[in-house]
Amino acid sequence: MSLTNRQFRLAERPVGLPKESGWNRTEEPVQQPEDGQFLVKVEYISLDPAMRGWMNEGKSYIPPVGIGEVMRALAVGKVVASKHPKFNEGDAVTGAFGVQEYAISNGEGVNRVDASLAPLPIYIGTLGMPGMTAYFGLLEVGEPKEGDTVVVSGAAGAVGTIVGQIAKIKGCRVVGIAGGKEKCDLLVNEFGFDAAIDYKADDVYKGLREHCPKGIDVYFDNVGGDILDAALANLAMGARVVICGAISQYNTTGEVKGPKNYMSLLVNRASMKGMVVMDYTKNFGKAAVEMAGWLSAGKMKSREHVVEGFDQFHDALLMLFRGENTGKLVLKVS
Amino acid sequence: MSLTNRQFRLAERPVGLPKESGWNRTEEPVQQPEDGQFLVKVEYISLDPAMRGWMNEGKSYIPPVGIGEVMRALAVGKVVASKHPKFNEGDAVTGAFGVQEYAISNGEGVNRVDASLAPLPIYIGTLGMPGMTAYFGLLEVGEPKEGDTVVVSGAAGAVGTIVGQIAKIKGCRVVGIAGGKEKCDLLVNEFGFDAAIDYKADDVYKGLREHCPKGIDVYFDNVGGDILDAALANLAMGARVVICGAISQYNTTGEVKGPKNYMSLLVNRASMKGMVVMDYTKNFGKAAVEMAGWLSAGKMKSREHVVEGFDQFHDALLMLFRGENTGKLVLKVS
Incomplete structure (x- = not known):
């Protein structure tokens, strides 16, 4: 050999x-x-x-x-x-x-x-790191309750598609933010999101106002930058912001763009919390079993x-x- | 009349x-x-x-x-x-x-x-709004534990002096950030802070590294801007950031400066949470009695x-x- x-x-x-x-x-x-x-x-x-x-x-x-x-x-x-x-x-x-x-x-x-x-x-x-990130980030850090409005950015990505689908399973209203009509259509038609906002074509702030009339209860952020700011400006009282990633900032050669609307955390008594999936390894097995069940029952698509x-x-x-x-x-x- | x-x-x-x-x-x-x-x-x-x-x-x-x-x-x-x-x-x-x-x-x-x-x-x-802000912001949102390192900005102000003193009563190591040698001396000599950083004369990031060798467990922010960023860059694992105010940004005519180091929340599994003192009115009476006790026992100065x-x-x-x-x-x- x-x-x-x-x-x-x-x-x-x-x-x-x-x-x-x-x-x-x-x-x-x-x-x-x-x-x-x-x-x-x-x-x-x-x-x-x-x-x-x-x-x-x-x-x-x-x-x-x-x-x-x-x-x-x-x-x-x-x-x-x-x-x-x-x-x-x-x-x-x-x-x-x-x-x-x-x-x-x-x-x-x-x-x-x-x-x-x-x-x-x-x-x-879905049954690996991105799926676990979505599962624990949403459920353990975001703590969505039935009827909550959940917004996820990078919604058409590996983590985002799963976050949205778990939130739907948990009885939430789900709005995704993604780039392009094709992705947005897919979120709604294939993954069952209630609405999708095309950040390349639409004003995200206005889109969130329209699709989240009661404000955002859980915002799951994969992108940072202007989209994080637009979400912060639309939080509901007591909102939870999950910081999972900031892909818009990873390749910046200048300063990272900090969220200028962070004082919305005060106005809305909201929290912003970071998560790293490796902290949940002990429970990966249990989560994988649950997710596999959703997949085989047709409640979730990978x-x-x-x-x-x-x-x-x-x-x-x-x-x-x-x-x-x-x-x-x-x-x-x- | x-x-x-x-x-x-x-x-x-x-x-x-x-x-x-x-x-x-x-x-x-x-x-x-x-x-x-x-x-x-x-x-x-x-x-x-x-x-x-x-x-x-x-x-x-x-x-x-x-x-x-x-x-x-x-x-x-x-x-x-x-x-x-x-x-x-x-x-x-x-x-x-x-x-x-x-x-x-x-x-x-x-x-x-x-x-x-x-x-x-x-x-x-001390027994009014600023004192209540310090009491509930620190104890309910910051949740300091004995031995924690607590940092407060605007430390020589109405809220900051009380935050630091309550943190000392709770057995924490306390570092204040304030402007000018006079204020910093007062924090250490009069209010019992363990250390103070003069943001007008010193590099706050370096000062925090020096005075918080194990990182910051609770950061109580009254000022926002560069000082918030310096604190974020020095968080300990699982830190709690209390957003109480942002006085450095209140009179800006440009954009508010968002905290560019917010991804430290992810790296350190930390949270940043806003608070408004009016949410705690029901418990003001109890807090005032406790604070008055500290004042009369000489444990706290107003x-x-x-x-x-x-x-x-x-x-x-x-x-x-x-x-x-x-x-x-x-x-x-x-």
């Missing part, structure tokens, strides 16, 4: 939008597992907005990817060789395998998944946006920041 | 810092109370940063003062004539009597206070900054925005 493992390694810390030249593409022989290890052939690599943050220097909720290291990425694949007591050849597994075709693992942070129950990409989407070809990694990553994906963006390795 | 009642009425909505020409100074005969009313001779008028907000058009936690109306202000005075069953001549009372020398009241929102227990200004300071003369209202109000007061700023009417 003399297979080659292709990799994308971080060559430099990007300023603004990542550049193709910021990656060092390497090839090395596929390693064989030692005792307590197994070898994974990666099938789908998860492309997530959070990856942009991992490329920056400095303190965050997770250490940055080091220069020269294989880019960190969640992925799903199959065990092709094992000297690990708990993982066997043929097992489908998810983990932070990185942007490479093969990964050696000792099993830490790796979960076995059932390839017969659902297509593999779902395990890095949508994956698959880009084919390992070589496409860089261009596919940029799709996130250009808002070109609908649903969970994944890279199919081969 | 043909006394004259002098008044400051709002003549125009200020743009930026209020101007003297924005007031309409009027004189009218003092009215006599009708059945169910009483007449108050105002002795001390409370000057509060919140007054600036009340002068603006638009939705807030309280309707704006109307053009032509007597400027809204809390005050303390004595009942000089009464046809009200519950208020008698000679009673000392607090209420929103406005910026005028005499006020007619039906008793709504008016509380009788004991002039023999404490000087009258304390009832619009400091009033008295400006003499009703005519000085405008200049005295501006002292707040210039940071020229230490402790509770009050206007002595005569």
Whole structure:
């Protein structure tokens, strides 16, 4: 066995939008597992907005990817060789395998998944990190009550589509904010949102006033910037703002745009709270079971946006920041 | 009885810092109370940063003062004539009597206070709205635990001095941010703060790093702007940010400066929550008893900054925005 493992390694810390030249593409022989290890052939690599943050220097909720290291990425694949007591050849597994075709693992942070129950990409989407982010961010931090008005930005993305659908299951009125008529139509017609606002065509502030006449009870923010400000200006009394991400600000080369309407938190006795999905790992299993139940009962739909070809990694990553994906963006390795 | 009642009425909505020409100074005969009313001779008028907000058009936690109306202000005075069953001549009372020398009241929102227990200004300071703001904002919203590091901005003001002292009583490490060496010395030497940062002379971010080596557990914000950003950049895991005011932004003629470091809420799983003291009126009595106990036991000090003369209202109000007061700023009417 003399297979080659292709990799994308971080060559430099990007300023603004990542550049193709910021990656060092390497090839090395596929390693064989030692005792307590197994070898994974990666099938789908998860492309997530959070990856942009991992490329920056400095303190965050997770250490940055080091220069020269294989880019960190969640992925799903199959065990092709094992000297690990708990993982066997043929097992489908998810983990932070990185942007490479093969990964050696000792099993830490790796979960076995059932390839017969659902297509593999779902395990890095609706039943993976984005789904867990939506589930715990909305339910534990947003605390929606039946009848609440829930607004989510980045609504057509991996997290947003799930946030909206869980909120509907919980009996809320749901308004999504997304870019483009196609995405907005999909939110309403496919995912059951009550309304959608096209931030590229419409005034978000006015759209929220129109579609949330009683104000926003829960605002789930994936984007930051002007859209966060428009939401803050439309809060209901006692509103909860969940800070999950700020994709509009990740590639800024100037200062991050702070929410100038934050004093709405005072006027409306509202709270704004940050969340990191890794804090909820203990309960992932329970949530996955519940979400899988919703999926199989047809109460929730999972949508994956698959880009084919390992070589496409860089261009596919940029799709996130250009808002070109609908649903969970994944890279199919081969 | 043909006394004259002098008044400051709002003549125009200020743009930026209020101007003297924005007031309409009027004189009218003092009215006599009708059945169910009483007449108050105002002795001390409370000057509060919140007054600036009340002068603006638009939705807030309280309707704006109307053009032509007597400027809204809390005050303390004595009942000089009464046809009200519950208020008698000679009673000392607090209420929103406005910026005028005499006020007619039906008793709504008016509380009788004991002039023999404490000087009258304390009832619009430490035992009044600012004291209640500090008490409920810190204890109910900030939820400090023993050993926590509590930081308060506007620390030498009416609310800030009390926040710091209550936090000390609760066993916290307390750092104040204030303008000028004199105020900072006072915070440490007179009010028992563990440290103070002079935002006019020092780098607040670095000061917070130095004085809060484990990060900030509770940040009580009265000022907004760059200081809020410096605090956000120094939060401890699970921190609570209490949004009580934003005096640095009240007179801006441009856009309010939003906190660009708000994503620290995510990194640190922190929350930022607004508070309005009027939500806690039901429990004011209990809080006042506890605070009065701390005062009489010498655990808490109340400091009033008295400006003499009703005519000085405008200049005295501006002292707040210039940071020229230490402790509770009050206007002595005569």
